[in-house]
Amino acid sequence: MLSQSAPKFSSTGTQATRIVGVLTIVVMTWVVISGLVFTPADVVQGESVRIMYVHVPSAWIAYLAFIVTAITSAFYIFAKRHSLGFDRVAGASAEVGVMFMVITLVTGSLWGRLTWGEFWQWDPRLTTTAFLLVTYIGYLAVRRLDGSIEQRARRSAVIALLAVLEIPLVHFSVVFWRSLHQRATILDPNGDVKMDGLMLFTLFSGVVGFTLVFVWLILHRQRTMLLSDLANQSGLDAAILARQNENVSN
Amino acid sequence: MKKTAIKTAKRRVASAVFIKDLRIEARSRVVTNQVLPFAGLIMVMFAFALDNDDVLQRVAGGLIWLATIFSLFIIVQRSFAIDTSDSALDSLRVAGIDLSAVFLGKAIALSLQLIALDIVLIAAAFLLYQVQVSVIGLVLLVTCVACATTGLGFVGTLYGGLTAGTNGRETLLPLLLLPVVAPVLIAATRATEAAFGSGGAAISEGWAWVGLLAIFAAVFGVGGSLAFGPLIDE
Numbered sequence: 001m002l003s004q005s006a007p008k009f010s011s012t013g014t015q016a017t018r019i020v021g022v023l024t025i026v027v028m029t030w031v032v033i034s035g036l037v038f039t040p041a042d043v044v045q046g047e048s049v050r051i052m053y054v055h056v057p058s059a060w061i062a063y064l065a066f067i068v069t070a071i072t073s074a075f076y077i078f079a080k081r082h083s084l085g086f087d088r089v090a091g092a093s094a095e096v097g098v099m100f101m102v103i104t105l106v107t108g109s110l111w112g113r114l115t116w117g118e119f120w121q122w123d124p125r126l127t128t129t130a131f132l133l134v135t136y137i138g139y140l141a142v143r144r145l146d147g148s149i150e151q152r153a154r155r156s157a158v159i160a161l162l163a164v165l166e167i168p169l170v171h172f173s174v175v176f177w178r179s180l181h182q183r184a185t186i187l188d189p190n191g192d193v194k195m196d197g198l199m200l201f202t203l204f205s206g207v208v209g210f211t212l213v214f215v216w217l218i219l220h221r222q223r224t225m226l227l228s229d230l231a232n233q234s235g236l237d238a239a240i241l242a243r244q245n246e247n248v249s250n
Numbered sequence: 251m252k253k254t255a256i257k258t259a260k261r262r263v264a265s266a267v268f269i270k271d272l273r274i275e276a277r278s279r280v281v282t283n284q285v286l287p288f289a290g291l292i293m294v295m296f297a298f299a300l301d302n303d304d305v306l307q308r309v310a311g312g313l314i315w316l317a318t319i320f321s322l323f324i325i326v327q328r329s330f331a332i333d334t335s336d337s338a339l340d341s342l343r344v345a346g347i348d349l350s351a352v353f354l355g356k357a358i359a360l361s362l363q364l365i366a367l368d369i370v371l372i373a374a375a376f377l378l379y380q381v382q383v384s385v386i387g388l389v390l391l392v393t394c395v396a397c398a399t400t401g402l403g404f405v406g407t408l409y410g411g412l413t414a415g416t417n418g419r420e421t422l423l424p425l426l427l428l429p430v431v432a433p434v435l436i437a438a439t440r441a442t443e444a445a446f447g448s449g450g451a452a453i454s455e456g457w458a459w460v461g462l463l464a465i466f467a468a469v470f471g472v473g474g475s476l477a478f479g480p481l482i483d484e
Contacts, residue, residue, distance in 0.1 A: 077480070131429045138426040145416045155412060158477045159426075162408075165473050166430050169466055173433035176462070 012223035020216045027209035034202040042199075048114040053202055055107040057210035058100045059129070065097025065214065066136060066163070073160035076153055084229070085222075087153035090160060091143055092221035094136050096214055101133045128171040135163050149229050260351040267355025271329060272362065280328055281363050285321050286370055292317040293374045306379040308449050311442030313379075314371045315398070315435050321367055322402055322431075323424055325360060326410035334415040339482060349479035353407055357474065361403030368395050381446045390456045391445040397463035398438040404470040405430050411482045437462040 035053035042049035069090045076086040108126065109119040120126070143156045195203075275281055296313045300306055306313075333339040342352055372391070375381050383391060409427045413419040437459040443449065444456030 131432055134425070134429045138422075138429065141422055141425060142412070145422075154480050158481050159412070162430075162473060162477060165469055169433045169462075169469065170429070173436045173462060176436075176458070 012220045012227070014219075017216060017219050020212055020219070024209065024212040024216055027205060027212060031202060031206045031209045034198070034205065039199045039202050040196060045115060048111055049199075051107050051111040051114075053206045055104060055111060056203060057206040058103040058107065060207055061210045061214045062097050062100040062104050062129075062132075064211070065093045065100060066132065068093040068218075069097065069136075069139075069160050070164045073157035076157045077161065082150070082153070084149060084153055087149075087157065088222040088225040088229075089218065091140075091156065091225060092218045094139050094143075094160070095221060096217045098133065098136050098140065100210070100214070101129065101136070105129060105133065122174075124171060124174040127174045128167065131170045131174075132163075132167060135166060139163065149232075256348075260348050260354075263347050263351035264355040264358070267352050268359045271356055271359035274332060275359075275363060281325060281367070285324050285363075286367060288324065289317045289321045289367055289371055290374055292320060293371065293378055297378055303380065307381055307446075310375045310379040310381045311446060311448060312435075312439040314368065314375055314442060315438045317371055318364060318368055318399075318402070319428075319431055319435060322360075322364065322406050323427065325363055325367075326406040326427075327420065327423060329356065329360065329407075330410045330414035339411075339414065343482070349482065350475040353411070353474055353478035356411075357403040357407040357471075359403075360406055361399045364399040364402055365395060368399060381448070383445055384447075384453070387445040387447065387453050390453055390460065391442060394438055394441040394445065394456065394460050394463065397460055397467055398434050398441075401434050401463055401467035401470060402431060404467060404474045405434075408470065408474040408478055408481070411478055414482065433466055434463065437466070 031053060035050055039050070039053075041047050072086040072090040072093065076082055076084075076090065079086070105126075108129075112121060113119050139156060139159050142159050143152055145152065145155065147155070293313060296317075297306060300309070330339075339352075343349065372395075405427065409423060409430070413423045413426070416422065440451075441456040441459040441463070444451045444453050444459070447453070
């Protein structure tokens with residue numbers, strides 16, 4: 001149940017978000033400079049390898065965001081106290097995840113055009129990622145359906161959990177179908193890292209920087225959702241009160 | 251003793267809902283008079299678009315399942331439109347009926363309607379696309395249709411229940427359902443191609459895909475039974 005009192009804060013920023021924000025700016029500045037200037041071009045891929053500094057971290061964040069959505073949705077459904085805080089984090093995480101998934105697909109397509117000669121190939125990882133994007137666009141559409149905040153939370157939590165069932169099935173069926181994607185370079189099963197030290201460091205900096213962006217966006221977005229829910233609730237309360245006062249005066 | 255009584259009540263509710271849905275269809279004849287001609291038209295339109303006998307023979311399996319999935323949207327929306335227009339679903343909920351039994355009843359009725367539709371679509375493929383099937387291929391085809399329509403019935407009922415009575419359900423249902431049914435489209439198409447021997451596919455290749463269809467049906471049968479109640483509960 002939402003608190004019917006007025007929100008205690010007028011903005012979504014706190015000391016913690018400001019620290020995360022400053023750290024994000026510092027790390028991302030380093031990633032941009034190092035990725036574009038300091039790191040060398042790849043022997044095989046040439047300058048196109050620089051796309052990797054955006055593509056890999058954004059893919060990581062997109063998948064992390066959907067894992068966060070699934071876990072918080074499970075907490076909402078299965079916890080004794082169905083806290084709407086979990087629902088808001090799930091929704092915020094899905095929104096951010098969709099944004100990073102689009103970045104992943106766009107940067108991946110650009111890299112594919114330069115490396116494979118085509119923007120799109122029906123590779124299992126690409127196809128699963130595209131299906132994941134559409135699934136979570138559907139999830140966001142469900143969040144905008146008519147109904148109370150509690151209805152929204154329950155419906156979207158169930159959809160998020162169903163997506164957890166769906167994605168492995170989609171991936172498995174597409175893996176059966178065909179496979180082409182670039183094999184994992186950094187996480188080689190033999191533990192053999194085949195990458196220049198600075199390139200590797202820049203890539204990991206990118207992962208850290210994008211994770212900070214994700215955390216910063218989630219913190220702000222779930223608070224704007226809270227403010228929006230409170231505004232809707234207080235608007236309804238005000239309308240009921242006005243109607244009651246009409247009856248008293250009549 | 252109590253568990254047996256609950257199971258019996260569940261079975262009775264599921265069969266009552268199943269019979270109710272089929273009786274509505276038998277009286278209104280929407281599937282036979284509208285959905286079947288629509289699916290048949292899709293098959294004809296594909297023939298116009300592809301305009302090549304060899305290509306049509308090669309892709310017949312995929313066309314059958316695409317037509318099935320497009321028709322699924324219509325049948326699901328029609329089924330839940332009846333349930334929500336006079337608040338029948340609300341009445342069932344208020345009556346305290348086990349919603350997982352309602353889910354099973356509706357899903358099985360939907361699967362049966364899809365089986366009837368697929369029989370017509372496969373017959374159309376024989377007539378229009380000149381596909382051929384051996385006896386062993388026919389066994390594979392029948393198993394594939396049974397598994398695929400069961401999975402589609404479960405998943406269609408689940409998402410149909412979610413979008414029932416909401417604004418924009420006509421567009422929301424395909425958006426939610428298409429990514430979910432992608433494994434059915436891929437697996438059923440490959441199994442059907444194996445049954446037809448399209449593109450030199452061996453019949454034995456089809457059974458692995460039927461296995462995937464069975465897993466899909468099992469996952470969404472169990473998942474749907476658990477999720478249907480919370481999804482439509484007000």
